[in-house]
Amino acid sequence: MAFRVVVLVSGTGTLLQSLIDNLPEQVSIVAVGSDQPDAVALQRAQAVGIPTFAEPLPRSDAQTTMRAAWDTRLTDAVARFDPDLVVCAGFMKLLGQTFLDRFGGRTINSHPALLPSFPGIHGPRDALEYGVKITGATVFMVDAGVDTGRILAQRAVPVLTDDTVESLHERIKVKEREMLVTVVTELAGVRPGMEELGTESSRKDPQ
Numbered sequence: 312m313a314f315r316v317v318v319l320v321s322g323t324g325t326l327l328q329s330l331i332d333n334l335p336e337q338v339s340i341v342a343v344g345s346d347q348p349d350a351v352a353l354q355r356a357q358a359v360g361i362p363t364f365a366e367p368l369p370r371s372d373a374q375t376t377m378r379a380a381w382d383t384r385l386t387d388a389v390a391r392f393d394p395d396l397v398v399c400a401g402f403m404k405l406l407g408q409t410f411l412d413r414f415g416g417r418t419i420n421s422h423p424a425l426l427p428s429f430p431g432i433h434g435p436r437d438a439l440e441y442g443v444k445i446t447g448a449t450v451f452m453v454d455a456g457v458d459t460g461r462i463l464a465q466r467a468v469p470v471l472t473d474d475t476v477e478s479l480h481e482r483i484k485v486k487e488r489e490m491l492v493t494v495v496t497e498l499a500g501v502r503p504g505m506e507e508l509g510t511e512s513s514r515k516d517p518q
């Protein structure tokens with residue numbers, strides 16, 4: 312039976328595309344959800360026939376008790392697809408207690424910095440502004456804190472002297488695309504064969 316994955320996204324979805332292109336056949340992306348109904352990432356899923364859903368969080372609700380209602384709606388939307396694992400791949404909303412009560416311990420996130428340094432929504436910018444010479448990417452198990460969960464994997468990325476936030480973030484994302492596929496494959500309990508391990512020439516690198 313396939314290992315069922317729901318992916319949560321907010322933006323362009325190049326991490327999602329890497330999962331679509333590179334996960335082994337034993338792993339099935341059963342749905343892609345977003346807080347942004349117009350996210351390009353949802354179109355990537357629809358293009359290959361993966362069901363999608365959107366649960367927008369109105370800005371006026373974000374800091375109110377209505378936030379808990381959104382968290383419940385998101386939890387219910389994900390639960391409909393009965394996932395073994397939830398993957399946050401560029402999902403830019405904090406998950407609340409209802410979601411974590413249901414999916415805690417099986418929700419992972421990819422973050423564009425070497426945690427515990429530079430948590431939050433501006434990892435590459437904050438690393439560049441601080442002046443670190445090495446940054447990177449982290450996949451971790453999501454908990455109730457902001458980017459505080461148990462670290463599952465990390466990749467280092469050097470900061471170049473002429474880097475901009477965009478150039479640095481793009482090099483980090485190359486590492487994230489590979490790392491996320493590796494971690495999901497491992498969590499699914501799939502032992503990579505030669506084909507699934509991929510090579511520089513066989514692995515697709517979506518942009």
Ligand SMILES: Nc1nc2c(c(=O)[nH]1)N[C@@H](CN(C=O)c1ccc(C(=O)N[C@@H](CCC(=O)O)C(=O)O)cc1)CN2
Nearest residue numbers: 399403404405406420422431432454455456457458459
């Ligand atoms: N409970 C958790 N939820 C999520 C985590 C986490 O560690 N714990 N990680 C993320 C993604 N993430 C960074 O990796 C992250 C996402 C969003 C925010 C944040 O402050 N969001 C604000 C809205 C910001 C905005 O839209 O401009 C919010 O949710 O109100 C911080 C970190 C996935 N979720």
Ligand SMILES: NCC(=O)N[C@@H]1O[C@H](COP(=O)([O-])[O-])[C@@H](O)[C@H]1O
Nearest residue numbers: 322323324325326401421422423431
């Ligand atoms: N705090 C969460 C965060 O910063 N997430 C980051 O958003 C990007 C999504 O790229 P994509 O839309 O091209 O997949 C990725 O770098 C991901 O780590």
